[in-house]
Amino acid sequence: MGRFWDSFTGTRHPDGDAAVSSPAELRAALLALGGPKVPFTVREALPAEKADLVAEWRIQEPAWHTFFARSRLDRQLRISMRLDPEKHEVRSLDEQWEVTWVGHTPQVAASRAYGSGSATTVSKQWTYEKGPDGRRRRVETFGFDSRAMKDPLRTAVLGAGWTWRGAVFRL
Template sequence: MGRRWDTYTGTQYPDRGVTPQPATHLRAALLALNGTEVPFVVRAARPEEKADLVAEWRIQEPAWQSLFARSRLNRQLRIRMRLIPEKCEVRTLDEQWEVTWVGTTPTFATSRQYSRGPATTVSQRWTYEQGPDGRRRRVETFSFDSRELKDPLRTTVLGAGWTWRGVVFKL
């Protein structure tokens, strides 16, 4: 479909001259991204996920209190990856779920949302507090950026000489 579609889907190509590594090496490199210092997990996909690997990030944002209720947002971001060795490309599908809970215990969901396709999500929470100089200042209390999950995956794939191809409908 051309470069315009590639831009929409987030497709990126490796640098010229990079020799593609075998699929087994790429798979091992992606699984090696797991660790205690990263907030996500890369794992082998289950059969019903119709992929080779899955990267997941579950986030529970801090609750906020209003005059009438207490609210909390749970978000899950999943990137399903299918390795296509014949073309040296990794097809990726982004999926995101959001559930907003209201109440002192998470018993009532006020909204649920599901989206799929290429997406960049940034969420931040701020509070105001008194600084050391006595002036009021903004302090970040929560931050989420989906690029913290996608960038290491994409960098690993491109470094292995493979194409990172975002898809919208199915892998």
């Protein structure tokens, strides 16, 4: 099943000519990805998380209003990574939590959702406004794409000569 299974799990292999970095160099490169210029953080994992590194992105989408209620979506995306120095691979697991708040205080109804595995999430919101030519046009007011976090992590791993192994099951 090799390459078929790899495409299903999101596994990527480095180029054959890539030099293999040490685990310490890879860890430092991944930790350096988080910072004030990116919307996510990369940190050392806590012992209970059963991983080596964790990348997190917390999103609070803007509230939208209907005639009856107001709604807001809070989302957290986390990529847990475990380094395997013997195989030169990083095993990753994507986890996502969503909480939808509907209603006005004090009557709030919340729904929750959780998902794990290798996933891509895209969320966008638009409004309509009058353009410079006087015609109505659609303008994006909010955008979220999980690839903005996963792609730099995967690129750093592949650039270090390691394999990025996506996970379907818990690490």
